[in-house]
Amino acid sequence: MLQESIIFSTGQREGLYDITAKVEELVKKSKIDRGIVTVYARGATAAVMIQEGWDQSVQNDVIAFLKRSIPAGVWDHDRQDGNADAHLKAGMVGPSETIPVIKGNPGFSTWQNVFFCEFDGPRSKREVVVTVVGE
Amino acid sequence: MLQESIIFSTGQREGLYDITAKVEELVKKSKIDRGIVTVYARGATAAVMIQEGWDQSVQNDVIAFLKRSIPAGVWDHDRQDGNADAHLKAGMVGPSETIPVIKGNPGFSTWQNVFFCEFDGPRSKREVVVTVVGE
Amino acid sequence: MLQESIIFSTGQREGLYDITAKVEELVKKSKIDRGIVTVYARGATAAVMIQEGWDQSVQNDVIAFLKRSIPAGVWDHDRQDGNADAHLKAGMVGPSETIPVIKGNPGFSTWQNVFFCEFDGPRSKREVVVTVVGE
Numbered sequence: 538m539l540q541e542s543i544i545f546s547t548g549q550r551e552g553l554y555d556i557t558a559k560v561e562e563l564v565k566k567s568k569i570d571r572g573i574v575t576v577y578a579r580g581a582t583a584a585v586m587i588q589e590g591w592d593q594s595v596q597n598d599v600i601a602f603l604k605r606s607i608p609a610g611v612w613d614h615d616r617q618d619g620n621a622d623a624h625l626k627a628g629m630v631g632p633s634e635t636i637p638v639i640k641g642n643p644g645f646s647t648w649q650n651v652f653f654c655e656f657d658g659p660r661s662k663r664e665v666v667v668t669v670v671g672e
Numbered sequence: 673m674l675q676e677s678i679i680f681s682t683g684q685r686e687g688l689y690d691i692t693a694k695v696e697e698l699v700k701k702s703k704i705d706r707g708i709v710t711v712y713a714r715g716a717t718a719a720v721m722i723q724e725g726w727d728q729s730v731q732n733d734v735i736a737f738l739k740r741s742i743p744a745g746v747w748d749h750d751r752q753d754g755n756a757d758a759h760l761k762a763g764m765v766g767p768s769e770t771i772p773v774i775k776g777n778p779g780f781s782t783w784q785n786v787f788f789c790e791f792d793g794p795r796s797k798r799e800v801v802v803t804v805v806g807e
Numbered sequence: 808m809l810q811e812s813i814i815f816s817t818g819q820r821e822g823l824y825d826i827t828a829k830v831e832e833l834v835k836k837s838k839i840d841r842g843i844v845t846v847y848a849r850g851a852t853a854a855v856m857i858q859e860g861w862d863q864s865v866q867n868d869v870i871a872f873l874k875r876s877i878p879a880g881v882w883d884h885d886r887q888d889g890n891a892d893a894h895l896k897a898g899m900v901g902p903s904e905t906i907p908v909i910k911g912n913p914g915f916s917t918w919q920n921v922f923f924c925e926f927d928g929p930r931s932k933r934e935v936v937v938t939v940v941g942e
Contacts, residue, residue: 589884602895628765764900766857803842
């Protein structure tokens with residue numbers, strides 16, 4: 538078993554951050570050949586999404602779609618913190634994904650990358666916990 | 673490894689129920705220091721969401737958002753059971769979340785709690801299965 | 808531990824494919840009595856959803872709801888591939904679910920089945936990786 542955090546900052550209110558290379562590196566470091574790797578965003582205004590990462594277009598579409606579906610400023614929680622939309626987006630996308638480990642690598646398909654989703658940035662410190670379980 | 677169910681009743685058609693303390697208790701009972709804990713709602717009209725739990729506002733917003741996005745009574749399945757909206761909400765939120773176990777506790781951030789989402793209550797018996805894997 | 812892929816083809820652009828029996832078979836084959844089973848769709852235009860499978864109605868409603876929420880042809884990525892809606896649907900539903908293994912079987916409730924969601928078919932080869940961890 539290996540458990541390690543990826544720590545980074547985010548530069549905008551909303552955006553997808555590709556953490557695929559980091560997750561691959563940690564799976565290799567674990568020396569686990571077969572099993573699962575779980576990726577978890579620590580933050581109630583952030584999430585983890587598996588998505589195509591060939592260029593920026595799908596990432597832009599994810600942000601645009603969520604903005605359109607979950608408007609800002611119209612919710613109960615906005616009277617407290619003004620970030621209810623970020624919480625709703627985070628809850629709907631979800632903070633966790635579990636990917637199989639196959640022959641020592643995360644079992645992504647050709648077009649699957651793993652992204653940290655920032656919905657309430659910029660933040661000086663965001664954390665994703667990666668846990669690899671297997672044999 | 674530990675596997676145990678949380679059993680409870682729900683009092684309204686829709687609502688979020690905070691099960692964080694119960695999940696923490698089971699992780700401690702497992703004596704597992706490092707690993708993962710999976711939380712699973714047994715029911716096709718229920719789900720599990722990780723979300724802020726400081727007060728009721730975000731929970732209200734989740735219910736209001738889902739009601740607005742997934743109206744009741746307009747779907748195929750409503751001709752059978754009248755609860756298609758509950759199934760759609762459950763499917764989109766999803767019944768499972770996987771949280772890292774860090775130093776003997778679930779690795780929630782300060783504002784992350786774990787909620788059972790009821791979409792077709794009230795029910796006399798709802799069940800969430802908690803499984804802790806690690807070392 | 809057991810890890811095995813389910814391979815199949817899909818016949819339409821969009822549809823839910825019930826893989827419950829296959830997942831149950833692999834859990835039995837693993838001889839694992841207690842633990843977790845993770846189900847992962849390898850493909851950035853596909854997903855895994857746990858949902859009622861009694862008849863076709865809820866499956867139809869899932870496809871209809873997603874079509875209504877995520878229209879086709881209006882996104883950045885459509886200028887490249889014309890399938891941005893498939894990517895958005897896949898990202899929102901998500902490729903992974905983790906189900907407890909209870910007494911040698913996946914711990915689905917009576918009305919929970921597990922479905923592969925095709926959002927950009929037909930495809931001659933789709934793959935779902937099933938990993939069973941436990942004791």
